[in-house]
Amino acid sequence: MPDLHGKVALITGVGRVGQIGHAVAKGFAEAGATLVLADVNAVGLADRVREFKAGGHRVASSAGDLTTPAAARAAVAVARQQFGGLDIVVNVAGGLVNYGPALELTPEQLEKELAVNVKTTFYVSQAAVPALLERGGGAIVNFASVAVLKPQSQMASYIAAKSAVAGLTRAFAREFRDQGVRVNAVAPGTMKTADNLAQMKDAKVRWVELDQLVTAVLFLASDDAQAVTGEILPVAGDV
Numbered sequence: 001m002p003d004l005h006g007k008v009a010l011i012t013g014v015g016r017v018g019q020i021g022h023a024v025a026k027g028f029a030e031a032g033a034t035l036v037l038a039d040v041n042a043v044g045l046a047d048r049v050r051e052f053k054a055g056g057h058r059v060a061s062s063a064g065d066l067t068t069p070a071a072a073r074a075a076v077a078v079a080r081q082q083f084g085g086l087d088i089v090v091n092v093a094g095g096l097v098n099y100g101p102a103l104e105l106t107p108e109q110l111e112k113e114l115a116v117n118v119k120t121t122f123y124v125s126q127a128a129v130p131a132l133l134e135r136g137g138g139a140i141v142n143f144a145s146v147a148v149l150k151p152q153s154q155m156a157s158y159i160a161a162k163s164a165v166a167g168l169t170r171a172f173a174r175e176f177r178d179q180g181v182r183v184n185a186v187a188p189g190t191m192k193t194a195d196n197l198a199q200m201k202d203a204k205v206r207w208v209e210l211d212q213l214v215t216a217v218l219f220l221a222s223d224d225a226q227a228v229t230g231e232i233l234p235v236a237g238d239v
Helices: 020-030 042-054 069-083 107-134 156-179 194-200 210-221
Strands: 008-012 034-039 059-063 088-091 138-143 181-188 232-235
Touching: 008 020, 008 069, 008 107, 020 034, 020 042, 020 088, 020 210, 034 042, 034 069, 042 059, 059 069, 069 107, 088 107, 088 210, 107 138, 107 156, 107 181, 138 156, 138 210, 156 181, 156 232, 181 210, 210 232
Parallel strands: 008 034, 008 088, 034 059, 088 138, 138 181, 181 232
Antiparallel strands: none
8 A cells, every 4th residue: 555644635526435535535534544524415524524633634625516616616715724725636526327328318317427527627627727736736636437448238327427538637737737737537347336336246346346446546546556647547347
């Protein structure tokens, strides 16, 4: 496990137990990072803060709708005000919203899919880069999907949204490369989360364990990946 003592990490999408954001936050806490947790779910976010403080970890939070620039800026402001700055951003917030035939997708469904995946990633990254530059650089880890690399039917809006996240990752990586900000993304396969287990318990799928994904995120966020930027790393357990 990388040593992240002295690093301040903003992690989004952490409001619910058993999901990816919660697992990522736990991994970063165990690696020694100071945490700033952000989520639209204020109640769940407060529970996570209590959980991590009870474990002896340094943590603060910012509740708000990260599809808006104001909430993204507020989360970064918490990192600056309470911990003096920001070194790492992990944009977990997002996920699959719509599953069904592309021809039946409504404008409202498409807008929501794009908002929760693309707007959150863009606005948080846009707000965070100046704070990262204040510390001489840093790392952003975004969440794409293996569905971008191996598209499946019934997921048109999700694949469009996560493809945009992959594009944003490469664009930010190129734009801020020479200023010391690395930007990469993981592309998870079918994650063994509480929600997926409940919905797909009888399905024959190749599960990816949460700790396997967390290991990949920690690597991309750490100084061990100093020469890695603009990459989309599949974490899917297959070829």
